[in-house]
Amino acid sequence: xxxxxxxxxxxxxxxxxxxxxxxxxxxxxxxxxxxxxxxxxxxxxxxxxxxxxxxxxxxxxxxxxxxxxxxxxxxxxxxxxxxxxxxxxxxxxxxxxxxxxxxxxxxxxxxxxxxxxxxxxxxxxxxxxxxxxxxxxxxxxxxxxxxxxxxxxxxxxxxxxxxxxxxxxxxxxxxxxxxxxxxxxxxxxxxxxxxxxxxxxxxxxxxxxxxxxxxxxxxxxxxxxxxxxxxxxxxxxxxxxxxxxxxxxxxxxxxxxxxxxxxxxxxxxxxxxxxxxxxxxxxxxxxxxxxxxxxxxxxxxxxxxxxxxxxxxxxxxxxxxxxxxxxxxxxxxxxxxxxxxxxxxxxxxxxxxxxxxxxxxxxxxxx
Amino acid sequence: xxxxxxxxxxxxxxxxxxxxxxxxxxxxxxxxxxxxxxxxxxxxxxxxxxxxxxxxxxxxxxxxxxxxxxxxxxxxxxxxxxxxxxxxxxxxxxxxxxxxxxxxxxxxxxxxxxxxxxxxxxxxxxxxxxxxxxxxxxxxxxxxxxxxxxxxxxxxxxxxxxxxxxxxxxxxxxxxxxxxxxxxxxxxxxxxxxxxxxxxxxxxxxxxxxxxxxxxxxxxxxxxxxxxxxxxxxxxxxxxxxxxxxxxxxxxxxxxxxxxxxxxxxxxxxxxxxxxxxxxxxxxxxxxxxxxxxxxxxxxxxxxxxxxxxxxxxxxxxxxxxxxxxxxxxxxxxxxxxxxxxxxxxxxxxxxxxxxxxxxxxxxxxx
Numbered sequence: 001x002x003x004x005x006x007x008x009x010x011x012x013x014x015x016x017x018x019x020x021x022x023x024x025x026x027x028x029x030x031x032x033x034x035x036x037x038x039x040x041x042x043x044x045x046x047x048x049x050x051x052x053x054x055x056x057x058x059x060x061x062x063x064x065x066x067x068x069x070x071x072x073x074x075x076x077x078x079x080x081x082x083x084x085x086x087x088x089x090x091x092x093x094x095x096x097x098x099x100x101x102x103x104x105x106x107x108x109x110x111x112x113x114x115x116x117x118x119x120x121x122x123x124x125x126x127x128x129x130x131x132x133x134x135x136x137x138x139x140x141x142x143x144x145x146x147x148x149x150x151x152x153x154x155x156x157x158x159x160x161x162x163x164x165x166x167x168x169x170x171x172x173x174x175x176x177x178x179x180x181x182x183x184x185x186x187x188x189x190x191x192x193x194x195x196x197x198x199x200x201x202x203x204x205x206x207x208x209x210x211x212x213x214x215x216x217x218x219x220x221x222x223x224x225x226x227x228x229x230x231x232x233x234x235x236x237x238x239x240x241x242x243x244x245x246x247x248x249x250x251x252x253x254x255x256x257x258x259x260x261x262x263x264x265x266x267x268x269x270x271x272x273x274x275x276x277x278x279x280x281x282x283x284x285x286x287x288x289x290x291x292x293x294x295x296x297x298x299x300x301x302x303x304x305x306x307x308x309x310x311x312x313x314x315x316x317x318x319x320x321x322x323x324x325x326x327x328x329x330x331x332x333x334x335x336x337x338x339x340x341x342x343x344x345x346x347x348x349x350x351x352x353x354x355x356x357x358x359x360x361x362x363x364x365x366x367x
Numbered sequence: 368x369x370x371x372x373x374x375x376x377x378x379x380x381x382x383x384x385x386x387x388x389x390x391x392x393x394x395x396x397x398x399x400x401x402x403x404x405x406x407x408x409x410x411x412x413x414x415x416x417x418x419x420x421x422x423x424x425x426x427x428x429x430x431x432x433x434x435x436x437x438x439x440x441x442x443x444x445x446x447x448x449x450x451x452x453x454x455x456x457x458x459x460x461x462x463x464x465x466x467x468x469x470x471x472x473x474x475x476x477x478x479x480x481x482x483x484x485x486x487x488x489x490x491x492x493x494x495x496x497x498x499x500x501x502x503x504x505x506x507x508x509x510x511x512x513x514x515x516x517x518x519x520x521x522x523x524x525x526x527x528x529x530x531x532x533x534x535x536x537x538x539x540x541x542x543x544x545x546x547x548x549x550x551x552x553x554x555x556x557x558x559x560x561x562x563x564x565x566x567x568x569x570x571x572x573x574x575x576x577x578x579x580x581x582x583x584x585x586x587x588x589x590x591x592x593x594x595x596x597x598x599x600x601x602x603x604x605x606x607x608x609x610x611x612x613x614x615x616x617x618x619x620x621x622x623x624x625x626x627x628x629x630x631x632x633x634x635x636x637x638x639x640x641x642x643x644x645x646x647x648x649x650x651x652x653x654x655x656x657x658x659x660x661x662x663x664x665x666x667x668x669x670x671x672x673x674x675x676x677x678x679x680x681x682x683x684x685x686x687x688x689x690x691x692x693x694x695x696x697x698x699x700x701x702x703x704x705x706x707x708x709x710x711x712x713x714x715x716x717x718x719x720x721x722x723x724x725x726x727x728x729x730x731x732x733x734x
Contacts, residue, residue, distance in 0.1 A: 036572075104476035109493075112476050126476075175549055182542055188559075205403075 001071065004030050004048055007134055011127065017044040017099045019127050020115075023106040025302040026131040028229055031071060049074055101127035132307050137321045142301065143345060145230035146323055149190065150343055150357035152225035153234050156180035157360050165367055166215060166240060170195040170208035173221070181225045190224035190231030191304045201237060202329050202337020204293060215241040218248060218336040219367070220329075224304065224343075231304045233325050234358040235341025239366045247335075252364045255330055255338040258282040259362075262296055262310075262326035266346050266354040272314035279328040280312070288330045297326045300343055322346045323357070368438065370501070371397050371415055378497055384411040384466040386494050387482075390473040392669040393498040395596060398438060416441055468494035499674050504688045509668065510712060512597035513690055516557065517710055517724035519592035520601050523547035524727050532734055533582060533607060537562040537575035540588070548592045557591035557598030558671045568604060569696050569704020571660060582608040585615060585703040586734070587696075591671065591710075598671045600692050601725040602708025606733045614702075619731045622697055622705040625649040626729075629663055629677075629693035633713050633721040639681035646695040647679070655697045664693045667710055689713045690724070 007030065011019060021027055021040040028034045031050055038052040050073045100122045102112065116124055138146070159180055160173065174193040181189055196206040201218035213219055222235040237255075239248055262279030279296040283289070297310035300323050308316055310324060324346065329339030340362055345355040374397065378386060388394055388407040395401045398417055405419040417440045467489045469479065483491055505513070526547055527540065541560040548556055563573040568585035580586055589602040604622075606615055629646030646663040650656070664677035667690050675683055677691060691713065696706030707729055712722040
């Protein structure tokens with residue numbers, strides 16, 4: 001598989017030999033298979049082995065993928081949640097080389113120790129975030145999956161907006177959105193759907209509760225479909241009733257301007273923190289600096305919050321074909337707030353600039 | 368909080384000083400609060416601090432719980448997914464003692480290293496699975512939550528059985544079960560609902576797909592409600608159509624007998640592996656030894672697969688008030704299979720023996 005070859009080329013150039021990939025999204029990226037608990041052993045000789053606690057199943061396709069091309073698959077006997085079992089199997093299947101690079105940001109101290117004990121002839125070193133680095137820039141197949149995820153998400157949200165909202169609970173609306181995502185072909189929600197109304201609106205991590213939608217409320221929703229493993233995100237805020245209040249219009253316009261500034265900053269070569277600054281500055285200038293979240297966006301792909309982070313301390317520059325969210329928001333405790341989230345793909349100005357995947361309108365709708 | 372005092376008593380008796388609890392279910396158990404990314408610092412002096420990336424929210428109740436009793440809550444500024452930020456905050460809030468016990472089975476190598484670097488005056492040691500050990504035996508409040516979770520689960524399954532099943536897809540049935548769990552008051556599903564029909568029936572990790580229920584199928588479902596954080600599990604297998612085939616009756620009766628033997632073995636003082644053997648032996652004797660899973664049951668509580676494991680290699684003995692599943696199954700590749708899962712609480716014979724929480728009938732229903 002081209003992705004595994006590319007990774008191998010990079011890390012053998014850096015002096016690496018065999019590597020063990022354990023982070024689930026990284027295993028899926030490099031094999032196409034999603035198996036809880038599976039790890040991927042990349043041999044320096046090009047022989048790769050998926051060590052799996054069960055026959056792999058991905059999106060309804062059941063494995064084994066064993067002997068597909070250059071990937072061997074070994075189903076581990078025994079309880080792989082026991083690190084000693086996994087480590088011993090690994091040692092048996094493992095490389096004859098002296099150096100094994102592992103994902104130290106994924107392995108727990110206990111698993112790392114069990115691995116070292118079970119394979120004493122191997123010297124463990126760090127693979128770092130090499131696979132996450134490679135996952136930053138998406139290929140056409142990945143972008144196609146993200147576009148479908150966004151289309152499903154827009155459909156689900158659009159249908160909800162046509163229904164009657166007053167009197168329904170946050171929890172009920174969230175369930176309905178998730179059902180509609182599935183109806184339109186999602187594998188599942190990309191993350192737990194967030195619906196907040198009234199004083200709960202605009203809270204980023206709010207868990208939908210029993211509060212009912214009332215006239216005059218802000219209603220904020222955040223949802224996304226997962227399609228072939230790829231996750232997108234949309235966030236919108238509406239007003240319930242015939243007309244928004246002045247403070248609602250003012251707050252909405254402010255967040256909208258901030259979100260637009262963030263979107264417009266999405267160009268190849270722009271520093272991550274510059275994008276964050278573009279979205280953050282209008283909100284800080286309006287006096288909301290104290291209530292802002294640490295970041296105003298993040299990468300999306302096989303995980304919903306992946307690299308890059310769009311935050312004041314983030315280091316690095318955007319590349320073309322990197323999909324990210326832009327999602328500033330302001331929540332006023334006790335009153336409510338506004339969030340507007342989009343998923344976009346970074347594109348050069350010559351290609352028309354950032355590609356907006358989530359196209360539901362960002363006008364302030366009074367529903 | 369009594370749970371924190373009990374933990375502190377045990378580990379100070381073992382020579383421990385301060386401790387850092389990072390595993391989410393353990394943090395929730397010891398504080399009552401569920402906050403993604405929060406860690407709990409237990410001071411040797413009885414001063415405990417919840418280091419949280421956001422105001423804690425549990426089951427719709429929004430924090431801060433700060434200054435509730437003996438628990439302080441500090442909301443961390445910055446991006447707590449960055450281990451260096453969390454570690455530095457921790458060092459600032461941390462104890463003046465020399466020894467800090469951490470959960471090495473939860474902390475990644477990178478977080479552990481960042482912690483050591485940010486707090487060089489602390490010597491890190493292992494807390495082991497002390498909190499998991501304490502979580503094994505449930506108190507009355509925990510058992511009450513599990514009983515409600517089981518009641519919700521039985522209701523949801525019962526309603527599904529009254530509806531027409533032929534022609535509906537696995538995916539649609541799974542969604543409907545999850546919706547019914549929520550309708551009856553669940554916080555959410557305890558785990559992804561599993562529905563398998565025909566050749567997919569009896570597969571433990573099957574993801575519901577587009578296969579439709581047909582006459583003559585085995586239909587197996589596995590679901591559970593989460594209520595106040597506590598998770599239960601039920602699994603049942605049905606036959607679709609007027610009458611089961613002979614092979615279906617035979618297989619069902621075999622798995623039923625195995626499951627009953629497992630249930631009847633649930634008494635205080637019985638070794639975990641004896642329970643597993645009771646459920647496993649009838650299936651092995653019938654020639655299915657090769658297709659069995661590593662375990663035939665597990666503990667439930669704040670996590671769906673927690674200690675104890677009921678498997679051939681498990682070490683330890685059951686105590687009263689430990690809730691576990693008993694869930695043997697046989698899947699015949701290409702044909703389908705049978706699973707029967709219950710959640711029960713271990714009780715002494717004098718108190719009537721094991722308390723069955725999931726009471727949906729285990730007769731072989733032809734639907």
